[in-house]
Amino acid sequence: MNKPKPKLPQKLSSLLVGLSLSSCITLASLTASAAANDLPKLGEAAGATLSVSEEQMIGDQIMAQIRRSQFLMKDPLITDYIQQLGHKLVAANPDALGRRFQFFVIQENSINAFALPGGYIGIHSGLITASQSESELASVLGHEVAHVTQRHLARRLEQQDKISIPTILGVIASVIAATQDPEAGIAGMSATQAAAQQSIITHTRDNEQEADRIGITMLAGAGFDVRAAADFFETLQQASRYTQMPPEILLTHPLSRNRIAAARERSQLYPQIEHQNSVSYYLVKARIKSIEMVNNNDSFRLLEQKFGKGQLTSIEDRYLYAELLKKKGRSQQALPILKALYKEYPDNHLLLFTLAEAHRVNKTSSEILPELTKQLEKTPGSTKLILATAQIYLDNNQSQQAEKLLLRYADVNQHNPNYLYLLAEAQAKAGHTPEMHETTGQYLLLLGDLRTAKKHFELALNSTSKDPYAQTRIQARLEEVNKRIREVLTENARSRYAG
Numbered sequence: 418m419n420k421p422k423p424k425l426p427q428k429l430s431s432l433l434v435g436l437s438l439s440s441c442i443t444l445a446s447l448t449a450s451a452a453a454n455d456l457p458k459l460g461e462a463a464g465a466t467l468s469v470s471e472e473q474m475i476g477d478q479i480m481a482q483i484r485r486s487q488f489l490m491k492d493p494l495i496t497d498y499i500q501q502l503g504h505k506l507v508a509a510n511p512d513a514l515g516r517r518f519q520f521f522v523i524q525e526n527s528i529n530a531f532a533l534p535g536g537y538i539g540i541h542s543g544l545i546t547a548s549q550s551e552s553e554l555a556s557v558l559g560h561e562v563a564h565v566t567q568r569h570l571a572r573r574l575e576q577q578d579k580i581s582i583p584t585i586l587g588v589i590a591s592v593i594a595a596t597q598d599p600e601a602g603i604a605g606m607s608a609t610q611a612a613a614q615q616s617i618i619t620h621t622r623d624n625e626q627e628a629d630r631i632g633i634t635m636l637a638g639a640g641f642d643v644r645a646a647a648d649f650f651e652t653l654q655q656a657s658r659y660t661q662m663p664p665e666i667l668l669t670h671p672l673s674r675n676r677i678a679a680a681r682e683r684s685q686l687y688p689q690i691e692h693q694n695s696v697s698y699y700l701v702k703a704r705i706k707s708i709e710m711v712n713n714n715d716s717f718r719l720l721e722q723k724f725g726k727g728q729l730t731s732i733e734d735r736y737l738y739a740e741l742l743k744k745k746g747r748s749q750q751a752l753p754i755l756k757a758l759y760k761e762y763p764d765n766h767l768l769l770f771t772l773a774e775a776h777r778v779n780k781t782s783s784e785i786l787p788e789l790t791k792q793l794e795k796t797p798g799s800t801k802l803i804l805a806t807a808q809i810y811l812d813n814n815q816s817q818q819a820e821k822l823l824l825r826y827a828d829v830n831q832h833n834p835n836y837l838y839l840l841a842e843a844q845a846k847a848g849h850t851p852e853m854h855e856t857t858g859q860y861l862l863l864l865g866d867l868r869t870a871k872k873h874f875e876l877a878l879n880s881t882s883k884d885p886y887a888q889t890r891i892q893a894r895l896e897e898v899n900k901r902i903r904e905v906l907t908e909n910a911r912s913r914y915a916g
């Protein structure tokens with residue numbers, strides 16, 4: 418398969434170099450700060466531990482950088498699927514209660530997954546397509562959630578003597594970059610330094626076993642096949658047999674023979690159930706493949722031939738073919754395939770969303786609006802249906818209706834960039850300028866652009882809104898953004914002092 422997009426390593430490295438620079442750190446400052454004895458220790462006030470809010474701040478900053486990058490998959494269907502799957506596992510772990518988790522997908526063929534501080538869990542698209550079952554995919558998510566609840570990374574960061582938050586950001590950023598592109602390494606860093614930094618985010622054998630143990634309990638609790646953890650390890654082992662470089666996930670989550678055996682043994686403690694893959698699992702895999710295959714005419718022709726002969730039978734292949742047709746602007750041919758699939762799986766919102774997309778390309782979106790409205794009444798909270806419906810209202814110049822619908826679900830979507838982006842667009846078109854500024858501020862905050870976010874909040878505050886609570890709410894948002902700007906400045910100053 419040819420990949421049209423540039424390879425990740427450069428993209429990620431340059432992004433992460435950007436991250437280091439914006440936090441005013443150089444890699445040399447890590448060693449320098451480690452040597453400076455009179456520096457304030459991280460979280461000194463809180464008894465030398467990394468506080469939850471510090472951990473959250475580190476995670477938020479890295480995530481903001483990732484959100485601004487091109488390699489984050491912004492597709493609402495893929496994002497929504499991984500979020501829902503992740504939260505099924507979170508619900509099966511009592512230690513995860515009350516913590517915020519966010520799952521996201523990185524567009525990259527390699528097999529990898531990682532947990533950042535603050536409950537952010539990233540999965541490479543290549544891991545999703547390499548998984549042989551939904552339970553295998555769930556086993557990786559559960560394992561990463563366990564790393565977070567057990568504070569594995571946070572604890573290792575705490576153990577670093579005299580280390581500031583920007584330095585931690587740099588360590589994580591540079592090591593993630595090195596993991597992506599081990600040959601390139603990190604400019605200006607010696608092998609010893611690189612190894613020392615890698616060791617901070619590489620999980621120890623004990624950590625791995627603990628995460629496996631808790632992960633398998635979560636798999637069982639969420640109703641997945643508990644044997645999938647060991648199965649996936651074997652898939653990984655197979656993958657490394659034919660290449661010099663093992664799958665990236667094994668660099669930070671070392672795999673030993675013992676670990677596979679332990680996972681097998683542990684799975685025996687639970688009832689063995691055959692978990693049926695959800696329809697959405699197949700659709701998401703196909704949707705990812707369609708993004709990678711859009712410029713691969715050979716593969717497309719093959720699907721076309723199979724379709725012509727009536728040999729395109731699996732859900733995955735049929736959806737993949739329809740997606741490719743849609744992406745090529747041939748929505749008229751995509752529509753009957755999607756309609757047939759939706760008829761077979763009438764409760765699947767992912768299919769309905771895709772059908773709405775095809776209708777939009779075909780400029781017949783009003784045809785699907787009654788079905789969207791009907792399904793939205795049945796499941797009012799479905800983000801996919803809310804976004805699809807609001808988008809069609811906007812297409813048809815019904816911006817007030819789009820805004821009204823979106824605002825009904827503001828609370829649950831305040832961390833969803835796709836949602837905030839669409840809401841700001843609806844508010845702009847509806848002529849609700851102060852509200853549009855407030856939403857744009859929230860959106861930019863998620864992207865880590867604190868100063869521009871602040872400007873939009875100020876604009877919102879200075880214009881008159883009909884909402885009687887607006888002033889107090891925006892005032893609070895402004896205070897929050899000012900606090901975050903101060904935190905970043907303090908940490909940068911601390912880091913400069915260290916350097």
Ligand SMILES: [Zn+2]
Pocket residue numbers: 560564620624625628669670
């Ligand atoms: Zn691990």
